[in-house]
Amino acid sequence: MSGLVTGDAVVLGLRPARLPSRALAYLLDLVVYFTGYVLVFFVLLLATSGLDLAAQAAVSVASLLLVLVGVPIAVETLSHGRSLGKLACGLRVVREDGGPIRFRHALVRGAMGVVELLMVFGTVACIASLVSERGRRLGDVFGGTLVVRERVPGNRLLPVPPPPPWLAGRFSGLDLSAVPDGLWLAIRQYLSRTHQLDPQTAEVMAVRLADDVVARTGAPAPAGVPAAAFLMAVVHERQSRDAARAFAAARVSAPAPAPVAYGGTPVVPGAGPVPPVAAPVRPAEPVEPPPPASGFAPPA
Numbered sequence: 392m393s394g395l396v397t398g399d400a401v402v403l404g405l406r407p408a409r410l411p412s413r414a415l416a417y418l419l420d421l422v423v424y425f426t427g428y429v430l431v432f433f434v435l436l437l438a439t440s441g442l443d444l445a446a447q448a449a450v451s452v453a454s455l456l457l458v459l460v461g462v463p464i465a466v467e468t469l470s471h472g473r474s475l476g477k478l479a480c481g482l483r484v485v486r487e488d489g490g491p492i493r494f495r496h497a498l499v500r501g502a503m504g505v506v507e508l509l510m511v512f513g514t515v516a517c518i519a520s521l522v523s524e525r526g527r528r529l530g531d532v533f534g535g536t537l538v539v540r541e542r543v544p545g546n547r548l549l550p551v552p553p554p555p556p557w558l559a560g561r562f563s564g565l566d567l568s569a570v571p572d573g574l575w576l577a578i579r580q581y582l583s584r585t586h587q588l589d590p591q592t593a594e595v596m597a598v599r600l601a602d603d604v605v606a607r608t609g610a611p612a613p614a615g616v617p618a619a620a621f622l623m624a625v626v627h628e629r630q631s632r633d634a635a636r637a638f639a640a641a642r643v644s645a646p647a648p649a650p651v652a653y654g655g656t657p658v659v660p661g662a663g664p665v666p667p668v669a670a671p672v673r674p675a676e677p678v679e680p681p682p683p684a685s686g687f688a689p690p691a
Contacts, residue, residue, distance in 0.1 A: 406587070407525040408482045408538040410517060417508070419476030420463065428458040459509065464501040468494045472536075481541050487592070496534045503530035551582045551630075554623035558616065562628045570607045575629065578604070578622050585619065597622060 431454050439447050466474050471491040472484030484492050484500070507515035507529050516528040523532075531537060553559075578600050585593045597618035604625055605612055612621045 406540050407527075408480075408540050409526045410520045412480050412482060412540070413520065413526065413538055414513075414517070416474070416476035416480040416482050417513075419479055420474050421476075423475050424458055424462060427462070428455060431458060460501050460505055463504070464494075464497045467492065467497040467500065477538070482538055483541050484536050484538050487535050487537055487589075489592070489596075492534075492536055496536050499534035500530035500536060503528075503533055551579055551626055552623060554627045555620055558620060558624040559627065561613070562624055565610055565625070565628065566608055567625070567629055567632070569609075570604060570629075574600070574603055574607070575626070578626055582619070582622060582626065594618070 432451065435450050435454055436447070439450050442450075463474065467484060470478075473482075477483060484496075486492055486496065504516075507513070507519070516530075519528045519532070520526045525537060527537060581593075581596055581600060585597075588596070601612060601618040601621050604622070612618075616624075
């Protein structure tokens with residue numbers, strides 16, 4: 392999935408959305424809602440043609456509030472923060488801790504949106520988003536929400552920081568077989584992006600992930616070890632075991648050459664029989680002709 396969720400649907404690895412993408416998403420939503428309002432207006436106009444002007448005006452105002460306020464609140468609540476415009480721009484509304492929003496969050500955002508978006512044509516929302524470090528408008532501040540980017544281009548898994556030296560190898564006897572892959576991935580994403588989170592939120596998430604690991608392994612964490620350091624050490628231990636198993640498998644899969652007697656022919660795995668090689672023939676040494684005979688006889 393595009394955003395990994397852990398525990399209470401906590402989204403990891405996402406970045407806050409900025410003003411241009413949020414403005415484009417809101418304009419798309421506004422076009423959709425205004426089109427829906429026009430259709431509803433004509434239907435109500437035909438349905439209330441027999442009423443007086445005051446009743447028709449009241450119905451028109453009520454339908455306008457319903458379409459521009461009630462429908463966005465219902466859409467964000469039912470879709471967990473994804474309206475049509477946000478879905479097209481790859482955005483999503485989440486809580487400050489990364490969890491999915493509920494009705495009260497959408498209600499506060501919708502009520503504040505009437506003031507800072509509709510009544511002043513988005514001026515207050517633009518100023519608040521530019522001033523905020525994470526691009527939040529007033530509705531996000533009062534509602535405790537944050538708009539994040541779900542589709543991050545060029546997203547890659549950052550390296551996990553190493554554990555403190557005094558924890559290296561301390562969990563070599565820990566049974567990690569019951570820890571699922573989803574929890575490992577959540578821990579890796581948390582450790583690789585902990586610098587992008589608020590310190591308080593990062594600490595809460597570290598404690599939650601560490602509790603999940605302890606519940607899976609059945610062994611309590613050592614006293615006095617911070618949750619983030621415990622997660623670093625456990626991930627480092629799993630990586631070390633995976634590397635050891637990979638190297639062991641590589642050694643087993645590569646067959647050792649068969650022993651060859653001294654002077655014999657080596658056998659190559661997967662190759663055909665090697666024809667015997669004839670021993671090299673030494674060239675015959677030239678024989679010197681005997682010296683010519685003479686009449687001299689050596690003394691006896």
